[in-house]
Structure formats: C-alpha cells, structure tokens
Amino acid sequence: MxxxxxxxxxxxxxxxxxxxxxxxxxxxxxxxxxxxxxxxxxxxxxxxxxNWDIAGGQYWYETYDPYDPYALEDSHAPIPEEVETMISEGEAISLLFTPATIYPEGRMRNIILKGIDPNQILIELPTKYLKDSENEISCIIGSGFADNLNIKEGDFIVLRWRDKNGAFDARDVEVAHVFSTTVLTVEKGQIWISLPILQEMLGLPDEATIITVKDEMFNKEFSGWQHKDLDFLLLxxxxxxxxxxxxxxxxxxxxxxxxxxxxxxxxxxxxxxxxxxxxxxxxxxxxxxxxxxxxxxxxxxxxxxxxxxxxxxxxxxxxxxxxxxxxxxxxxxxxxxxxxxxxxxxxxxxxxxxxxxxxxxxxxxxxxxxxxxxxxxxxxxxxxxxxxxx
Amino acid sequence: MAHIKINGMLKNYPIGRGKFTALKGIDLEFAKGEFTGIVGPSGSGKTTLLNIIGSLDVQSEGSVEVMGKDIKSLSAKQSSRLRSEHIGFIFQTYNLLPVYTVYENVEFPLILLKMSAAERKKAVLDALDWVGLTDKIKSRPSQLSGGECQRVAIARAIVKKPDLVLADEPTANLDAENSHHILKTMKKINEDLGTTFIFSTHDAKVISYLKRKITLLDGKVDKDEIVNGG
Structure with missing residues (x-):
C-alpha cells in the first residue's frame, strides 16, 4: 500500500x-x-x-630488499636443489641481481644488472634475444629506459661491475633488443643479460637473488629464502x-x-x-x-x-x-x-x-x-x- | 445509548506563559443519525469541538466519549483506528490529495482499511454515484470546480460508510447553488444510511437544513435547539 x-x-x-x-x-x-x-x-x-615479472610468486634470498641497493651485492645464495629440478622442468626461473654502472654516451649511470636464463618462457621478458657469443655480451633493455639513456638496438654500452671479491671489471655490451612493457619493475634502471654470463662475471656459479615460480600455490620453505606470495608482491x-x-x-x-x-x-x-x-x-x-x-x-x-x-x-x-x-x-x-x-x-x-x-x-x-x-x-x-x- | 457523550469539557491552549480557553463547561450528547450544526461566530470554538469529537485533539478537562471510547485515553494508534473505521471528515478547503485522481482520492480511506481491490472499486463507484461524479473519476482535483471538489470530499468521507461525519464549514467556499446541492446530498446520505452528521458553520444556508442547532458563544454552549431543517 x-x-x-x-x-x-x-x-x-x-x-x-x-x-x-x-x-x-x-x-x-x-x-x-x-x-x-x-x-x-x-x-x-x-x-x-x-606475466612480465612475478608469475605465480617469488622466493627472495633473505637479505634481498628491493629498496636497499647497498644490500644487493651480498643478496645471493646457491639455488636449492629442489628448485633446480623445478627450473629444469620449466616450473621456476632463477634471477641474479647486482649493482653495476653503464656509460652511455660517456655519461655514468648506476643500474641494476639482472641475469636471467635466455631459454626461459615463464615470463614474457624477451630473453630469446640474449644469444651470447664468446667475445660479446648482449643485453635487453626496456624502451622507456632506453629512451632515457638515448640508446637503441645495436648500440654498444660500457658496463662496469664488481665481482664477488670486489674486483672491478668492465666490458662492452651490445643492446640486442629494446622491449616495450608497461611493467616498470622489469624496466626502470636495469638491464638484463644472460644468467650464466652474469654468474660467471660475478664468480657466483649456480647462485641467485630471487627465484620466480609458476605455481601460485607453491609455497614450500627453503632455508635462507623467503616466500613472497602474490598479495605481497602486488601490494x-x-x-x-x-x-x-x-x-x-x-x-x-x-x-x-x-x-x-x-x-x-x-x-x-x-x-x-x-x-x-x-x-x-x-x-x-x-x-x-x-x-x-x-x-x-x-x-x-x-x-x-x-x-x-x-x-x-x-x-x-x-x-x-x-x-x-x-x-x-x-x-x-x-x-x-x-x-x-x-x-x-x-x-x-x-x-x-x-x-x-x-x-x-x-x-x-x-x-x-x-x-x-x-x-x-x-x-x-x-x-x-x-x-x-x- | 448516546453516540457521542461530552461532560464538563474544557479545552485550553497555551499562549506564551498563559493559556487561552477555547471551550469550557461543554455538556452535550449526540444520538445516532443526527444532522446537527454547531453554529457561532469565528473563534467561538466550533472547529475545536469538532476536532476533539474526531479525536484529532484532546480536551484539557472533562470527558469525551465517541462510540463508547474515551478520547483522552486512546493511544495515537487507537485514535487513528477510530478515525479510520468510524469517522469521515469534510473540510472547508476540501483537502483533496492533489496528485490523485477523483477515484484515487475516494479510494484512499479504503486502502487504509485494507479492503480488497474489488470491494474498494464497488464502494468508490457507489460513493461517487451518491454525489453524482461518476463521469469525473479520472479527473484530478485541479481540473474540478469548487463544488465538485467538495462533492469528492463528501464521497471520500462516506465511502467507508462511517458512523459519524464531521464537516468543518463545508459550504464556506461554495456559491449558493453548490451549497444547496452539497447539503441536499449530505441530507440524503443521512436519511438513507443513517450516518450522523455534525457540522460547524455560520452559513445561514446550512442552518436551514439542520435538525438540531447548537450555538456556541465564547467557548460555551449558548443554545441547543431542535429545528425543522430540510
């Protein structure tokens, strides 16, 4: 009514x-x-x-802090055995990070040098371009950062880094590919090279800073590694x-x-x-x-x-x-x-x-x-x- | 048994720190089927008396019984129910609901009584037939003349066949022809249905229709006389 x-x-x-x-x-x-x-x-x-960065979650080596560049040099450890198996089955990838310096057009620029398996298909990063010969190291770089540095595909940039003993070394690196992404965490202030090359450059064979896994539900504990789920990574x-x-x-x-x-x-x-x-x-x-x-x-x-x-x-x-x-x-x-x-x-x-x-x-x-x-x-x-x- | 019984009734209104006495020493009885007018000059207490009988207001002192119910002891819900079931009101300014059609205005009291749609339809058409407005059921109040509006108000008051209809100056805004038409209609309803009508008025035309005339003066009953109206 x-x-x-x-x-x-x-x-x-x-x-x-x-x-x-x-x-x-x-x-x-x-x-x-x-x-x-x-x-x-x-x-x-x-x-x-x-798709581009975190897949189904990550394991961070316990001292790794993305907001602390000073801790980065020491944030690495041998990859756990079980993870090695997962990597070989395509269920995970390992990444090694280190601070480095590049000299585009003679200017000095601090960056994070990241190593990734060129054959991985877990994330969309175009790592297939990382085909290294004995004499040359190739890298891929995000388009925003490349524009910022005024470098393009085919350019060579001088890369300087310190190995695990603190010894400086430097080499020319060829920009093999400039990729376009909207994910800033894989682009800003960083260049990507082949993981085995980076491990060799640093003298850290079989070591990694973070491990990215495919399965969102995988959260097994590994000593010295902290599991970071998607909620945390997307926070x-x-x-x-x-x-x-x-x-x-x-x-x-x-x-x-x-x-x-x-x-x-x-x-x-x-x-x-x-x-x-x-x-x-x-x-x-x-x-x-x-x-x-x-x-x-x-x-x-x-x-x-x-x-x-x-x-x-x-x-x-x-x-x-x-x-x-x-x-x-x-x-x-x-x-x-x-x-x-x-x-x-x-x-x-x-x-x-x-x-x-x-x-x-x-x-x-x-x-x-x-x-x-x-x-x-x-x-x-x-x-x-x-x-x-x- | 009297339909309405008023004993020693007094009604005060607060005015500032003092009070104004609208009615005092009222002793009246009304039987079922009366056609009574309360007459008197403006401010004599006519409307106040009707409001108290209609349980829209309560007396300050004395007792008022309407259909066996003590007005003062009723809760708001009980007095709403008394009005809904037993009392119809007709106002000087018609008080029709402006957005409703004639049909809907007359239907409104029946909706409050929770009658079925079929019962409502029959009762509304009967009531509109009584007042001669069956051809205007879809009109809105703004499309009607004053006389027609008052006839709708009468239909609305009688549609639920109440025991008592209280009409406050029902012809004050009408011309002579419409006034007579309205009064004849009400007289007919009174005679055919036995509904008690109590008017407040100072209109000579109304007085000529009354069976009983109560004159109020300064809030007191001055005269209570049987007349041969109609």
Whole structure:
C-alpha cells in the first residue's frame, strides 16, 4: 500500500521528481564509470606484472630488499636443489641481481644488472634475444629506459661491475633488443643479460637473488629464502590504485552530495508544503509512523527510479567505454604508473554495480528519513491548518 | 445509548506563559443519525469541538466519549483506528490529495482499511454515484470546480460508510447553488444510511437544513435547539 502511494506521489510531482532522478542517475553512472576505470587498470596491471615479472610468486634470498641497493651485492645464495629440478622442468626461473654502472654516451649511470636464463618462457621478458657469443655480451633493455639513456638496438654500452671479491671489471655490451612493457619493475634502471654470463662475471656459479615460480600455490620453505606470495608482491600496486581511487572518490562524493542535497531539499520542501496533506491523511486514520514511512519511501524511490534511468543511458555508454577504452596518449608510460598503456580499458563487475547501488540507496534512505522525523511531532490539528508543530 | 457523550469539557491552549480557553463547561450528547450544526461566530470554538469529537485533539478537562471510547485515553494508534473505521471528515478547503485522481482520492480511506481491490472499486463507484461524479473519476482535483471538489470530499468521507461525519464549514467556499446541492446530498446520505452528521458553520444556508442547532458563544454552549431543517 505504502509503496503504491509513494510511487503515485512522486510521479505526480512531475518535473521536480524527474530532475532529482536524473541527478541521482548521474551519480550512479559517474561512480560506476570512474571506478570501472580503476578496476580495469588494476586488472590490467596485475595481469601484466604477473606475466612480465612475478608469475605465480617469488622466493627472495633473505637479505634481498628491493629498496636497499647497498644490500644487493651480498643478496645471493646457491639455488636449492629442489628448485633446480623445478627450473629444469620449466616450473621456476632463477634471477641474479647486482649493482653495476653503464656509460652511455660517456655519461655514468648506476643500474641494476639482472641475469636471467635466455631459454626461459615463464615470463614474457624477451630473453630469446640474449644469444651470447664468446667475445660479446648482449643485453635487453626496456624502451622507456632506453629512451632515457638515448640508446637503441645495436648500440654498444660500457658496463662496469664488481665481482664477488670486489674486483672491478668492465666490458662492452651490445643492446640486442629494446622491449616495450608497461611493467616498470622489469624496466626502470636495469638491464638484463644472460644468467650464466652474469654468474660467471660475478664468480657466483649456480647462485641467485630471487627465484620466480609458476605455481601460485607453491609455497614450500627453503632455508635462507623467503616466500613472497602474490598479495605481497602486488601490494605496492594495490596501495597505489587505492590511493588514486580515494582521490577520485572526492569527485563522485561531490556529485553524490549534490544529488543528496536535491533529495534532502525535496523532502524538506515536502514536509513544509504538504503539511495539509499529512493532516488529511491523519484525519483519515493514517498513523504517523505510516506517514513517515510514506515520505521516506518517496525519497528512496527517487534512487530506485534513478537505477532504471541510469541503466537506460548508462549501459550503452559504459559498454562503449569498455570497447574503446580511455585514450591516455603515447606518453602515458612516462607517468611512472605500472600497467598504464596508451589506453585504459574499464571493467564493470557486478560487485562494483551492486556496491554502488547499495551505497546510493543507503545514503538516499538516510537523507530521506532525516527530515521526516519532524512528522513524528506533528499534531493533526496543526497539520490540517498548514502549521508546523513546535 | 448516546453516540457521542461530552461532560464538563474544557479545552485550553497555551499562549506564551498563559493559556487561552477555547471551550469550557461543554455538556452535550449526540444520538445516532443526527444532522446537527454547531453554529457561532469565528473563534467561538466550533472547529475545536469538532476536532476533539474526531479525536484529532484532546480536551484539557472533562470527558469525551465517541462510540463508547474515551478520547483522552486512546493511544495515537487507537485514535487513528477510530478515525479510520468510524469517522469521515469534510473540510472547508476540501483537502483533496492533489496528485490523485477523483477515484484515487475516494479510494484512499479504503486502502487504509485494507479492503480488497474489488470491494474498494464497488464502494468508490457507489460513493461517487451518491454525489453524482461518476463521469469525473479520472479527473484530478485541479481540473474540478469548487463544488465538485467538495462533492469528492463528501464521497471520500462516506465511502467507508462511517458512523459519524464531521464537516468543518463545508459550504464556506461554495456559491449558493453548490451549497444547496452539497447539503441536499449530505441530507440524503443521512436519511438513507443513517450516518450522523455534525457540522460547524455560520452559513445561514446550512442552518436551514439542520435538525438540531447548537450555538456556541465564547467557548460555551449558548443554545441547543431542535429545528425543522430540510
């Protein structure tokens, strides 16, 4: 009964109702559209990071800390026997890191020199280009870093490193391939060479800094090695996207706030303008709680109708965004955010849609209910005279 | 047994630190099927008396019993129920719900009584037939004349066949022709259905239809007389 009356009342209010519904539907649309881009970004970035860098998880040698370059030189240990078997079966790869210096165009630049098996296929890094002859060492390098250093395929750069005894050595290294990736952790400030070569250069045969495994569920313990699962390895990305999400939330919070003001205003106006109506309803035997329910429901119905209105124009628009994505421009990679390519494709999951609907419905219910509390104090005789009970 | 019984009733309203006495020393009884008018100048307490009988307000002192129920002891829910089941109201300004059609306005009290859709339809069409508005069921109040609006209000008041109809200045906003039409309709309902009507009015046209006239003056019953209205 209350539902039918509320629906009749708000539809009877005409243009004002439709304006409120439109503003609310914009809130739904903006929240879902914006959040969809962040979800899409996170999905893309996670997939790319897994494909290019962390696969199903990693084991770090216990002293390895990616944020401590001074510890890097000593962060290596013999590869556990069981892992050797996994490597030979293609279930894992070992990586050896060491600080080094390169001299592109005569300038000195500190880098991390990374060694990887040229035959690996576990991650997408194009290691097949690391075909070394006896006299030359070849390397691969990310396109962003290569642009930064102003080097290109076929160039030779001087590489200087220290072996395990602290003795300096230097050689020319040929840039065999410049690869393009959105994963900054395999590109920024680093060059990749063949693992056996690096082990030989450092005098560390069969040693590694980290081991990347294929299976997400594999978490066996090895002495001196710490297992890092995907949650841990993706934490930086998750945190960064969450920070960006909070930033963007301010925009849709403003939009939601405006929509709520419209609802609140309508409710306040209704309480003041429709006192006689309330008095008449009371005279006909409607109880105050029922009248409060009716007026609250009228507010909430705005949000319900906004779902349908939002769906009418929102679904085609969101589908369009899904298809064409948001063009970020060729320099998007220079923003220093992993997973960002020249276009960003949103993902609209049911959690996002249902979550947004619930958020707007709850907010609208609260905003609709607050002004109606005045009705609880309203005397029928005052209401019938169009007065507000003090 | 009297339909409505009022004994030693007093009604005060607080005004600042003092109080204003709207009604005092009211002793009245109304039998079922009466067609009674409460007359008197503005401010004499007519509307206040109707509001208390209709359980929209409560007296400050004394007792008021409506259909055996002590108004003062009723909870908000109980007085809502009393109004919903037994009392119909007609207002000077019609008080129709503006976004509803004529049909929906008349149907509203029946929805509160949780009647079935079929029962509601029959009762609404009967009520609109009584007031001669079956051709306007889809109109909204804004599309009706004042007389038509008041007839809708009457239909809404009688649709649930209440024991009592309280009409507050029902003809105050109507011209002579519409007033007579309305009064004849109410008189007919009173005679055919036995519904008790109590009016507040200072309209001479209404007075000519009354069977009983109670005159209020300064919040007190000045005269209570049987007249031969109609």
């Amino acid at each position: 209350i539902f039918k009356l509320a629906l009749k009342n708000i539809l009877g209010a005409g243009f004002r109702t439709w304006l409120n519904i439109f503003i609310l539907s914009l809130s739904y649309f903006a929240i879902i559209a914006l959040q969809g881009f962040y979800v899409g970004w996170q999905d893309d970035a996670e997939r790319e990071i897994k 930086d990305l998750t945190n960064m996207i969450q920070m960006k999400t909070v930033g963007s939330s301010i925009m849709y919070a403003i939009l939601l706030f405006l929509a709520m003001i419209a609802i609140f205003d309508t409710q306040i106006l209704a309480i003041f303008r429709r006192r006689k109506e309330m008095g008449t309803m009371m005279a006909m035997g409607m109880t105050r709680p029922k009248i409060i329910q009716l007026f609250t429901l009228e507010g909430v119905l705005h949000a319900v109708l906004a779902i349908f209105m939002g769906a009418i124009y929102g679904i085609p628009l969101l589908r369009h965004f899904e298809k064409v994505g948001m063009q970020l421009g060729a320099d998007a990679k220079e923003w220093g955010l992993s997973g960002l390519d020249d276009a960003l494709y949103p993902v609209y999951g049911w959690k996002l849609v249902v979550g947004t609907i619930i958020l707007v419905l709850i907010t609208t219910t609260i905003v609709s209910f607050l002004p109606t509390r005045k009705i609880a104090k309203l005397k029928p005789t005052d209401a019938l005279r169009g007065k507000m009970t003090k």
